[in-house]
Amino acid sequence: MKNKELEKNTPWDDLHEECGVFGMYDFDGHDVASTIYYGLFALQHRGQESCGIAVSKTDGPKGKVTTHKDMGLVNEVFTQDILESMKGDIGVGHVRYSTAGASTRENAQPLVLNYVKGTLGLAHNGNLINANELRRELEYTGAIFQTTIDSEVIAYHIARERLNSDNVEEAVRRAAQKIQGAFALVVMSPRKLIGARDPYGFKPLCIGKRDNAYILTSESCALDTLGAEFVRDVLPGEVVTITPEKGIVSDTTMCLEKERQARCIFEYIYFARPDSQIDGIGVYDSRIKAGRFLAMDSPVEADLVVGVPESGNAAALGYAMESGIPYGTAFVKNGYVGRTFIKPKQSNRESSVKIKLNVLKEAVDGKRVIMIDDSIVRGTTSDRIVRMLRDAGATEVHVRISSPPFLWPCYFGTDIPEREQLIAYNRTIEEIRDVIGADSLGYLEIPRLEELVNGLSICKGCFTGKYPMEPPKEDIRGDFER
Amino acid sequence: MKNKELEKNTPWDDLHEECGVFGMYDFDGHDVASTIYYGLFALQHRGQESCGIAVSKTDGPKGKVTTHKDMGLVNEVFTQDILESMKGDIGVGHVRYSTAGASTRENAQPLVLNYVKGTLGLAHNGNLINANELRRELEYTGAIFQTTIDSEVIAYHIARERLNSDNVEEAVRRAAQKIQGAFALVVMSPRKLIGARDPYGFKPLCIGKRDNAYILTSESCALDTLGAEFVRDVLPGEVVTITPEKGIVSDTTMCLEKERQARCIFEYIYFARPDSQIDGIGVYDSRIKAGRFLAMDSPVEADLVVGVPESGNAAALGYAMESGIPYGTAFVKNGYVGRTFIKPKQSNRESSVKIKLNVLKEAVDGKRVIMIDDSIVRGTTSDRIVRMLRDAGATEVHVRISSPPFLWPCYFGTDIPEREQLIAYNRTIEEIRDVIGADSLGYLEIPRLEELVNGLSICKGCFTGKYPMEPPKEDIRGDFER
Amino acid sequence: MKNKELEKNTPWDDLHEECGVFGMYDFDGHDVASTIYYGLFALQHRGQESCGIAVSKTDGPKGKVTTHKDMGLVNEVFTQDILESMKGDIGVGHVRYSTAGASTRENAQPLVLNYVKGTLGLAHNGNLINANELRRELEYTGAIFQTTIDSEVIAYHIARERLNSDNVEEAVRRAAQKIQGAFALVVMSPRKLIGARDPYGFKPLCIGKRDNAYILTSESCALDTLGAEFVRDVLPGEVVTITPEKGIVSDTTMCLEKERQARCIFEYIYFARPDSQIDGIGVYDSRIKAGRFLAMDSPVEADLVVGVPESGNAAALGYAMESGIPYGTAFVKNGYVGRTFIKPKQSNRESSVKIKLNVLKEAVDGKRVIMIDDSIVRGTTSDRIVRMLRDAGATEVHVRISSPPFLWPCYFGTDIPEREQLIAYNRTIEEIRDVIGADSLGYLEIPRLEELVNGLSICKGCFTGKYPMEPPKEDIRGDFER
């Protein structure tokens, strides 16, 4: 996923910049579309642009697939009638994140296609760094592309590898070995559900079970929602194949030694839902810890600790716990901002930030406030929020950020703007503090990142410029346009 | 507003059971539709069923009015094109709450009508207790009704009183004297903006100002959103008339002595946005207080205080402050449930509560938890949430409710189910505790209610069965159907 | 119906400028919504702007009515689901004609209202000339109006007259005696279906029967469509009441002597479907006759007679029969122009007429062509069509019009533009011929009009300026705006 502003810090959408994938195979033959719907609903925070479900009957002829996908939220795209018309005991689903212009219905997932062995359904979260190369290679052998999503490149490779593979899971693994970058992949073949995670483990993927049905999902919170049990995470580099005959079969050919793994730390800091567990680490816990570390490393005297909703709240609680300074609520967020909201024009008196956030004057008036947010991208929103706190009577505003400063591009799925637009680029902490008008400013320190996740190996590229694999020479973001 | 389940305690909609009204008159002649849009957006929590805006040009001919209203949220019903086509420097807007079946497009507000003196636009929040009588009286003189909303009855009375009144504001006041019950009313005549509040002050209404424009709005949070200043509350029983010639003119003929006023206490406890001020009392503050009172009156030893989101959070914070027990977050709420969400069938494995709320296991595991909610209606949701906390490892669950037990019907706009369905009906506190499976249960005590609002006179009818005016003999709820 | 261009002669819509009404009462208790749907579909040519159906169960409580109406064609507004949800054995339906701006959803019919005796559903075709007076009178006694349609005035009168009437049909008749102008009315009360036609009989209305169900409909073609039998026309001035107890009961109090009747002759010439019978006269036959008269009165030598589709075809056939000159087809009309079609801008190379009509070159090349149309309003379209024929090789183009020249306004439901825009205003036939570029031009002569309908008494106001009743002093068209 690429080519998009990190919108989160705009006041419009506290959006997570990701996709969510979901797969389900019910060995008892029950229809899965409705459960996938609720599963996607639990993953909705990972993508609000478009969504889709594809299902198939494993006892049906020729792997016939029923698909429905469109722009919009899960509850906008699907109706009772549509869900009921989707018959099948195996299926995949997808939610896609929201971008301004490049988003089109053609790019909605899952991708469904016919190839030499029947039909495949494919849902993908992540970003390939060699997608353009692979596209060109494929085009030089006569391939055609109808979308601009990486999933189509992956699908092609699976189809080609299938010609020399004994089975579809081998083809998936061979394809996975050719593509480079971040991917959590769910593939449905006529009678198999397959999950794959890139060797670095950038993107999360886990396995669940309910009665006699298996589930693959980006986040474990979807399992709770469905009343399913958590089985385990798919390992970085692992390909799992789920069939009634053999249950879960694991192929770990691609797995790397643990130290080379490179989970995206932003899943913990911001993307994932706090009630999810990723690779054994609770997201909520890691955010509490981030707040504690900030309290240890950037202490300040104050009367109140508050979070910028929603993502700053857990770290604020951690800061309060560690510092002993009372936790409070300073903001009321209007939760009704939707995809079709009309943004105020520059000429209007209304301001975007005010429409989305309001300060609880009585909570902050006369107080020294510590305000916790998960990141600062351009700084414009932080600036306004700090001012709103002061207008409401806060005597001091101390900003603490539960991640280090953004300084480098991400090639693996997080949309970070051009360096020139990053407030931290070419500025000292003191200069940033000055821009946003805070009394003091503290960031989480880079060495703390591993501590958040109990020492798991992570990717810190956007903070350090050091990536787990060679970044592409060309700017891959937005290079390919239909 | 009537005939609807108090839905808040269903897991689907943490909905506020009200309507929101908004009016604006820009003396400089600027178009107001776009600002009304953002104002309604800030009042969206008061009604998600339908919404509408009506505007007029005060220098135009014959008070021509442009109206747009439909079922849906503000950002679903209005587009940029529609807003831009709505020309006018005076206007009214309305958001209506969501009901299951009785809701129809015909009943959307504002009501726009022609009468002897031109055109009126009318937006109303509240419930009349003599609406049926008044309807019948009007029908016996040949009136026809095209909707089932009380606003039509009010409109008729204004039109009739206008025949014997010197001006429209007098007609509004005379009409207001005939209708009984709860009303906050915004009326737009060709060249006047009028606000009226029933003598008891059940429903809130306040005045704001931005540049050379005046605003009437149900809640002050809309003024903050718009960058407008708060001027004052409309008094219970007051009729205010806003014109460029005279600014705000007040008619207090209907006002009662302060002790007879009867604000709906549930505006403070639950309906209003915490960042609003009503009659001089901050909603957030009153909720913090409710929590403190619970801590004083129903103390219990525990490790953690948590709120059921969103409405329980402020009281939970108050409880934590008062008790010294740490405040925490125990729940993650899925904010994407919308009007069109498909509820799981009984036969499904998915449960409504789980789809909406998930527990943060790591936050509550091994802990004694105090869980604060604003009310218990039927008890089914509370029961499930308590169980979820226990499943997540809470060793004790103590429930505290920031209002007294519901025991009586409300005739003034809050939808409370039949007594037989109320968990508190014919049950002791201990029996209720047993039903919901809590280790202990405490309600806010009735005498505390006035304290929440610094001694303002309030209505406690739903708790005590003693109403500020004689309740209707017949069951007025749902009696009139088209 | 008023205030609208006679659109038919625009190239966009060969639209009939009317409304269609439909009512049905099934004495066996079967649901009628679906049959009303097909009935309205057969009347769709009378109105494409909006449509609606209201149904009620005669054995249900309190005359509860289910209504669905919206902007659009019958097959756009109704779905299978909606129809199936509309339960009731009595119902009324309406199609409304298309205008540019004044049309709003609020004005869609049927009008459904509560009054002293329960619920009424009302569908109306026609135009009152004293509607504004009546409105004002009503307003002076405190009435309010929520739409700008005459039906609301009629409904008020029915409601008021009901207070002094023994039954609803008497109230309908008393109301009908107060309103002046053109009306064909279908009214549904909780247990009666009532039809009324103004004393002049401007607008058609007839009675049909299928099995044990009675039908009221603007045109008999709807009866054929439904497989129902034609019972008889409602007489001008008659009020018919249909109940299971008494069948059809007739009240002829209002009827005038036959010579004072004043049917709209344009129903025969243009509005009605050719397969309808109105007051004993076949519409198709009357058009054939118009053609024959043109051949007798305005003969010309030529090779081919063609009609401007669709409405000119029957008269062309009549001309051909009478003259012996072969009938042919010269035009292909694109039938897919719909409500949402994007009209070409002036700056475009595309022309409205060409997009709608194309000439069959091989049919007219080298021929002397007689082209029959039903009317000329502004003359711009006729001018273009004549030119298209010449461009296709016609050596001569003789235009014959199956009605006399429009010279005067219509106050009874036909939208004729301002006199200044009428091509016939202040122009001789020769001058008109010159404007449209024809080789010769002939209109139907006024005395022939009665002959078209076998001597029935008709209104010729738009041709002669002599109206069957005193026309209003003020210009009533478009006077009342919300």
Place this chain on the structure above:
Amino acid sequence: MKNKELEKNTPWDDLHEECGVFGMYDFDGHDVASTIYYGLFALQHRGQESCGIAVSKTDGPKGKVTTHKDMGLVNEVFTQDILESMKGDIGVGHVRYSTAGASTRENAQPLVLNYVKGTLGLAHNGNLINANELRRELEYTGAIFQTTIDSEVIAYHIARERLNSDNVEEAVRRAAQKIQGAFALVVMSPRKLIGARDPYGFKPLCIGKRDNAYILTSESCALDTLGAEFVRDVLPGEVVTITPEKGIVSDTTMCLEKERQARCIFEYIYFARPDSQIDGIGVYDSRIKAGRFLAMDSPVEADLVVGVPESGNAAALGYAMESGIPYGTAFVKNGYVGRTFIKPKQSNRESSVKIKLNVLKEAVDGKRVIMIDDSIVRGTTSDRIVRMLRDAGATEVHVRISSPPFLWPCYFGTDIPEREQLIAYNRTIEEIRDVIGADSLGYLEIPRLEELVNGLSICKGCFTGKYPMEPPKEDIRGDFER
């Protein structure tokens, strides 16, 4: 196009079973989307299921293409806003015919894709007989398919051939040489507009010009609509390439000797609009001729000749001309039946045929009628229409069909049902006459077919079972399902 009932003879849709293609390149750089819209509108009779437009700027970077396509009619799918947002001086458009279930948004055209040399837009009318073979071949080399339309197979071949071709037009021609069957193809490359027609010329395609812009269109009627001039037909087997540098460049490599050409005769009899010219023959003329031949070969004494609208009218006129029996109109057709019309259930009293067609009693009563239709497929509709004529008083009904009996499947784009469902299968003319209840029945004789088109070489496969190329062994219709 396949797998669909010949719907025309159902009473619902007098639909033409085809697709329409359109391409435009404006050398002056003006936007073409709006003109393509009007062009598609003129081709709407060839397909009502879905439509689409793709445009590109020839001076833009990398051949970026803007596409919009969806289910529905041209005036439902496109709005002013959408058209205005589609910038580009080169573009292609498509209308697709309506089927019941197999139709999906994924299958809408134009197909837009990236391949080795940039972007292609592709619109296709016709049916390949070796599509399945070609699909399988491609799949065996790793291809993936995302739609079930033949166009995707064609696109793949163009992309593959491009690798060994000097330019895109050579690739199109090489691809065209591999595919077998019927195709009229419009291809847009970043800077070239290419048209191709299969060697047999099954489907029509012609070239037009307006100012400095070239047009490719299925039928010439679209050129008249746009005010463009007809340049010439694309020859069967020809590939034309249109560029500003060289104008029209022709590649006739694939062309066959004239006697081997095999135009679909049904384009003349039924599919095409009567105002189109195909390969030098006027469609209207050929239908007049068909009527004349019927009069010569199947004469009968009668009082009136009528056509079943719309397609039977021209032949009826021809019959009348030749026989001297007067031409008349017997039917009124309801033109408002749309895609979303709700068909009456079997249990309803309403009949599909009656809802669509009504008889003009006064036109046929007491007369001996000759009724002309273009074909009989199953016979059920003919049976009902004959009965309607008799019910209206026709004393005799003689049916004449302007084509020979359908006896064989079509592999080239016309949807003819299974043989078992064809009324002519295993029945003599006399037996068919008996089934439909006519007094006499006559078909056009097979030798007359060439005469209709002045001796052009045509395909008569559906009448004779002798096809211009070897038909596929397997039943290709509907074999491939996603």
